[in-house]
Amino acid sequence: MSHIFNIRFSSKVILFWTLLFGWGLLSFASDKDKDKDNELGYSVKDPKLKLPLEKLYSHGHHALYFENLGVKCNDCHNFSIKSDSGPLAPLVNIRALKSNKKTCHECHLGQISIPRRNQCSLCHDDIAVLMPKDHKINWKNRHGVKAQFDGDACKQCHQQNECSACHMRRDNMNPRVHRGNFRYMHSIEARATPASCVSCHQSQSFCNDCHIGKRN
Structure with a gap:
């Protein structure tokens, strides 16, 4: 009797491990299929598409597809003013960015290797709106x-x-810039590097105040 019980018990154990192993293989195959879909880097904007795998995403392969869908760069790359991803994030507002998609490509296609801080014009048409109050x-x-x-x-x-x-x-x-002989030399320097003057003297009438007789 005990011999029959042992055979039945062993059969159940074998069946259990067989089912467990088979389930594991199916799960692994399913995960591989998901990874394959993720490698395509599709956007979640289209319900037919999968969640992208960040490092394997190819903009080039899907640029035309997204353009036909009407999907823009900032639909995925959120520059929301509420973002807290970095110290400057609260200062960046998507409404102030250029609308042209080539703005993204200026950096991402290698035309600009490492954008420097304070190069606001790379992304913004009107820098005045970014100036702190x-x-x-x-x-x-x-x-x-x-x-x-x-x-x-x-x-x-x-x-x-x-x-x-x-x-x-x-x-x-x-x-x-204001050296001892600046009164006599400033006109030469102003012609050579007018931008250095404008960095402080921004009033259009500043030069005219002296040069048309308002100052003596």
Whole structure:
């Protein structure tokens, strides 16, 4: 009797492990099929398509397909102002970005190897809309005090060499461009590098105040 029981028990054990092994093979095959679909890198915008596998995604293979669907870059790459993915994320608003899809490709197709900070024009048509509110009122005279008390805020967009471009030394922060004989030489320098003047003197009438007799 015990011999018959042992045979039946052994048969059940063998059947159990056989079913378990078979189920494992089916699951593995199913996962492989999913991986195969994921390798195609399709978007979830179309219900027929699978969730993309990030590192295997090919923009080139699917650009025309997505264009026909009306899917844009920012449908997948979200630059929402509510994003918290990085320290500058709260400053970036999708509504201020260029609408042309070539903007993405300027970097991603290798035309620009490493975009530098403060190169706002790479992605934005109107840089004025990005300027912080406290930069718009008498900022030329107030920015030094702000930088001394909250330098980290400046570093989010600006680098140290931007300060050095205008200032001689960090102790007294005298303007580097205004040398002792600046009154006689400034016209030459203004013709050679007008952009250096405009970085501080932005009023259109600033030059005319002297050159048409308003200042003596």
